[in-house]
Amino acid sequence: MTGNGAERAARALADSGIEHAITRHGPVRSLEEAAAARGLEPRDVLKTLVVRRGADDYLFVLVPGGREISWPKLRAHLGVNRLSMPDAETARDVTGYVRGTITPFGSTHPWPVVADSSILGRPVSIGGGDHGVAATAQADDIVRVLQADVADVTDPADSA
Structure with a gap:
């Protein structure tokens, strides 16, 4: 399913009308x-x-990068008591992408998007549908075209 993932994401990004650049690079082992x-x-x-x-x-x-979901903040923001992360197979089934390549752009289902408020006001890179593929665009444009709900839902990642 990843073979056409990058094409699907690129097509969705192009169709969105936002200015973006696709980057293709080899395997990476860290955020840095x-x-x-x-x-x-x-x-x-x-x-x-x-x-x-x-x-x-x-x-x-x-x-x-450098942040992680704050489950209490996200639950409070969404007004729910329980949230969970699906296993890798379920994530692929509900998005059309394998973990490490997931993006809302070109997902096989248009799930709602919550964007952490700390991303606004600068260029960011988002997954491009396949390993080693990413798209860089202005965060505010990404939020706008995805109709993302913007909220403080993350905390600094533990460095321990």
Whole structure:
């Protein structure tokens, strides 16, 4: 399913009308390597995480590098008591992308998007649908075209 993932994501990005650049690079082993390969700071590399709210009810959460989902903040923001991360197979089934390549752009289902408020006001890189592929665009444009719900839903990642 990853073979056409990059094409699907690129088509969705082009159709969105936002200015963006596609970057293709080899395998990376860390956030820092991904950022360097994309010419950005680690905080500008977004992870797109799939979160399960309930049966057949998922959402994407855009999390900047060096941060992680704050489950209490996200639950409070969404007004729910339980959230979970689906296993890799379920994430692929509900998005059309394998973990490490997931993006809301070109997902096989248009799940709602929550973007951490710390991403705004700068260029960021988001997954491009396949390993070693990313798209860089203005975060505010990404938020606008995805109709993302912007909220403080992350905390600094533990460095321990």
